[in-house]
Amino acid sequence: xxxxxxxxxxxxxxxxxxxxxxxxxxxxxxxxxxxxxxxxxxxxxxxxxxxxxxxxxxxxxxxxxxxxxxxxxxxxxxxxxxxxxxxxxxxxxxxxxxxxxxxxxxxxxxxxxxxxxxxxxxxxxxxxxxxxxxxxxxxxxxxxxxxxxxxxxxxxxxxxxxxxxxxxxxxxxxxxxxxxxxxxxxxxxxxxxxxxxxxxxxxxxxxxxxxxxxxxxxxxxxxxxxxxxxxxxxxxxxxxxxxxxxxxxxxxxxxxxxxxxxxxxxxxxxxxxxxxxxxxxxxxxxxxxxxxxxxxxxxxxxxxxxxxxxxxxxxxxxxxxxxxxxxxxxxxxxxxxxxxxxxxxxxxxxxxxxxxxxxxxxxxxxxxxxxxxxxxxxxxxxxxxxxxxxx
Numbered sequence: 001x002x003x004x005x006x007x008x009x010x011x012x013x014x015x016x017x018x019x020x021x022x023x024x025x026x027x028x029x030x031x032x033x034x035x036x037x038x039x040x041x042x043x044x045x046x047x048x049x050x051x052x053x054x055x056x057x058x059x060x061x062x063x064x065x066x067x068x069x070x071x072x073x074x075x076x077x078x079x080x081x082x083x084x085x086x087x088x089x090x091x092x093x094x095x096x097x098x099x100x101x102x103x104x105x106x107x108x109x110x111x112x113x114x115x116x117x118x119x120x121x122x123x124x125x126x127x128x129x130x131x132x133x134x135x136x137x138x139x140x141x142x143x144x145x146x147x148x149x150x151x152x153x154x155x156x157x158x159x160x161x162x163x164x165x166x167x168x169x170x171x172x173x174x175x176x177x178x179x180x181x182x183x184x185x186x187x188x189x190x191x192x193x194x195x196x197x198x199x200x201x202x203x204x205x206x207x208x209x210x211x212x213x214x215x216x217x218x219x220x221x222x223x224x225x226x227x228x229x230x231x232x233x234x235x236x237x238x239x240x241x242x243x244x245x246x247x248x249x250x251x252x253x254x255x256x257x258x259x260x261x262x263x264x265x266x267x268x269x270x271x272x273x274x275x276x277x278x279x280x281x282x283x284x285x286x287x288x289x290x291x292x293x294x295x296x297x298x299x300x301x302x303x304x305x306x307x308x309x310x311x312x313x314x315x316x317x318x319x320x321x322x323x324x325x326x327x328x329x330x331x332x333x334x335x336x337x338x339x340x341x342x343x344x345x346x347x348x349x350x351x352x353x354x355x356x357x358x359x360x361x362x363x364x365x366x367x368x369x370x371x372x373x374x375x376x377x378x379x380x381x382x383x384x385x386x387x388x389x390x391x
Contacts (some may be wrong), residue, residue, distance in 0.1 A: 131341020317343025
């Protein structure tokens with residue numbers, strides 16, 4: 001989203017806020033969705049991830065209140081303003097979209113921050129259910145606004161932690177820390193190399209256009225939900241594997257000792273598969289970082305392909321639509337491709353030469369039509385800025 005477009009969107013959101021609440025907002029903030037370049041399901045295993053922020057953003061016009069009332073409205077959901085009492089906020093009591101912003105307020109108050117109420121109007125261009133962290137963008141934009149309005153002095157990584165707690169406890173989705181940290185902390189033109197154990201960060205230059213390449217996101221239009229059971233089963237299986245191997249988290253299993261570790265798991269075949277994915281995925285992240293820092297960007301393509309095979313065969317979270325994107329893109333000349341996000345639908349990413357983008361997009365779209373699938377949404381992913389105040 002360019003500065004001019006961002007200003008136009010902020011103005012429209014502020015104007016609608018004024019219509020809803022009868023006064024101008026105290027400010028307008030924006031927080032992006034994200035694409036994960038590599039490092040899938042490693043975040044809740046204390047491992048490595050490498051997301052970057054998208055131009056697509058959740059935008060919030062917000063004003064401070066002092067009366068213990070939270071009023072919420074979204075341009076993207078039918079219905080009027082939802083009014084909640086802060087003292088009534090309770091984990092897993094809300095199954096609607098309002099659980100995400102309300103959960104942030106709850107998490108801030110639980111952590112001892114004196115948030116006394118707010119009026120909020122939201123609008124988002126992050127595709128919902130596409131594995132691009134639309135929920136994290138909603139959480140982070142509200143958290144940043146309240147941080148500013150109530151002078152809390154929290155840094156990006158601290159806001160991310162609170163947003164994760166909101167989603168884990170209030171919403172009831174067992175997500176890791178990656179999505180919220182990406183939305184809060186990413187920088188334009190970079191991917192974020194994040195150690196999810198200690199939250200140390202390194203901004204890795206990632207300017208594909210300067211090298212004649214593009215990264216496409218292919219939204220399969222197959223919706224997923226993190227709070228449903230399969231995601232939780234994978235997380236529980238990883239925790240079981242760590243317990244059987246006597247480590248705090250699968251991050252602690254060295255790649256060089258993977259075969260020995262798998263042998264120790266005996267006939268726990270499902271756990272073996274999960275462990276193999278996490279350990280090899282952490283190693284893939286480190287290889288991608290090394291290649292990008294050495295300027296050998298095209299060489300990351302095969303690593304993306306390896307990552308998809310691992311998610312498909314070991315973690316078993318792909319689906320026919322995601323596999324079709326990857327297979328079709330690769331046979332049409334892509335440098336690399338893989339599913340991204342939580343799985344069971346959502347999106348795939350495709351690394352391609354700029355000159356091949358149109359042919360790959362056409363091939364994928366035609367393959368979906370031939371298979372009888374809903375037409376995919378294809379767009380370029382440009383590494384963009386993290387959350388910030390825009391007005």
